[in-house]
Amino acid sequence: MTIPHGLLPEGLRDRLPPEAAAQTRIARALLDTIATHGYDLVSPPLVEFEEGLTGRLMEGRAKDTLRFVDPVSQRTLALRPDITIQIGRIASTRLASAPRPLRLAYGGPILKLRASQLAPAREIMQVGAELIGRDSVAAACEIVQVAVEALRATGVESVTVDLTLPDLVETLAGRVLAVEDIAKLKTLLDMKDAGALIAAGFSDWLPLMATTGPVTESIEKLRAFNHAGLLTSRIDGIAAVAEAIGDAARVTIDPTERHGFEYQSWFGFSLFAENISGEIGRGGSYVIVGPDGSEEPATGFSLYPDALLESPIPANAPTLFVPLGIPPVLAAQFRNEGYRTIAALDADCDAAKLGCSHRLTNGKAVLL
Numbered sequence: 001m002t003i004p005h006g007l008l009p010e011g012l013r014d015r016l017p018p019e020a021a022a023q024t025r026i027a028r029a030l031l032d033t034i035a036t037h038g039y040d041l042v043s044p045p046l047v048e049f050e051e052g053l054t055g056r057l058m059e060g061r062a063k064d065t066l067r068f069v070d071p072v073s074q075r076t077l078a079l080r081p082d083i084t085i086q087i088g089r090i091a092s093t094r095l096a097s098a099p100r101p102l103r104l105a106y107g108g109p110i111l112k113l114r115a116s117q118l119a120p121a122r123e124i125m126q127v128g129a130e131l132i133g134r135d136s137v138a139a140a141c142e143i144v145q146v147a148v149e150a151l152r153a154t155g156v157e158s159v160t161v162d163l164t165l166p167d168l169v170e171t172l173a174g175r176v177l178a179v180e181d182i183a184k185l186k187t188l189l190d191m192k193d194a195g196a197l198i199a200a201g202f203s204d205w206l207p208l209m210a211t212t213g214p215v216t217e218s219i220e221k222l223r224a225f226n227h228a229g230l231l232t233s234r235i236d237g238i239a240a241v242a243e244a245i246g247d248a249a250r251v252t253i254d255p256t257e258r259h260g261f262e263y264q265s266w267f268g269f270s271l272f273a274e275n276i277s278g279e280i281g282r283g284g285s286y287v288i289v290g291p292d293g294s295e296e297p298a299t300g301f302s303l304y305p306d307a308l309l310e311s312p313i314p315a316n317a318p319t320l321f322v323p324l325g326i327p328p329v330l331a332a333q334f335r336n337e338g339y340r341t342i343a344a345l346d347a348d349c350d351a352a353k354l355g356c357s358h359r360l361t362n363g364k365a366v367l368l
């Protein structure tokens with residue numbers, strides 16, 4: 001069957017005006033804000049050797065990676081499903097001797113093998129920052145603050161940060177439950193199904209489900225669930241992060257949320273905004289495994305700015321039609337003043353049809 005002209009594979013699409021411009025503008029605003037906090041931009045390739053990418057991923061993400069055989073190297077290559085993994089590779093190899101903490105930023109497309117009904121796009125933009133060499137409370141505070149500030153710089157007003165403790169169940173149950181039971185308990189907690197939890201003999205864990213909610217109450221409830229003080233450092237940690245966020249965002253806690261946190265350790269967070277459906281980003285602490293098996297702590301976040309394109313796209317700058325025969329310096333003057341200019345190339349060019357708001361007439365910008 002021949003593929004109709006112009007058809008793209010499922011989950012892939014063109015971004016047209018004005019959406020493409022809005023996407024670039026948002027990514028730039030995010031990266032500019034991240035850069036002001038001392039994060040240096042790196043730009044890893046779209047494709048790498050499969051082992052390099054999937055070897056560093058937990059199972060969930062590895063399954064979601066698109067691979068192909070490269071006719072040149074005869075090796076299996078993979079398209080990156082997450083730039084954080086590439087940053088880990090760079091930090092543990094080429095930048096292994098750079099001073100720590102190392103602050104790196106990135107932005108570019110990632111690709112997922114499968115789209116879902118809720119997330120139909122397979123190619124999405126990812127912009128983020130990774131703080132390498134630390135997974136302390138101070139690192140968590142910085143990372144969340146930079147993420148919130150970057151989002152706000154794009155014009156998003158009310159941000160919600162949902163804090164989570166990705167390794168909470170292991171920490172609490174590691175010594176009392178068998179590995180299979182831990183896996184079962186985690187699945188039931190993920191489903192937030194109280195009945196099933198009781199039926200499976202995990203009723204002791206019910207109060208944990210009720211700890212989800214606004215930060216102050218949630219921390220109190222978590223402290224009450226803090227058996228043998230196993231959670232003290234974690235609870236103190238998220239309380240400190242919540243305080244550091246202050247009024248910049250609404251803070252909630254969902255201590256058992258693990259979806260999307262396959263490799264994060266003691267600390268994780270998701271970002272949401274008013275009027276935007278779904279998550280806009282997430283982050284947390286994790287471990288980078290080096291080529292010799294050595295481990296280095298890190299903390300970071302990734303934002304998915306495509307979600308922000310749902311909000312109204314601001315209009316273009318005023319666009320000035322420059323008729324035939326106008327000296328180029330005159331048009332340049334108007335560009336310096338903030339106009340976009342569209343130059344007539346021949347007599348067929350029509351200002352209105354080309355979307356201009358003004359026409360250059362007698363040396364002045366006149367509204368069409």
Ligand SMILES: N[C@@H](Cc1c[nH]c[nH+]1)C(=O)O
Nearest residue numbers: 084282283284300301302
């Ligand atoms: N890359 C992760 C988020 C993250 C960045 N750094 C640590 N965690 C994700 O997109 O889910």
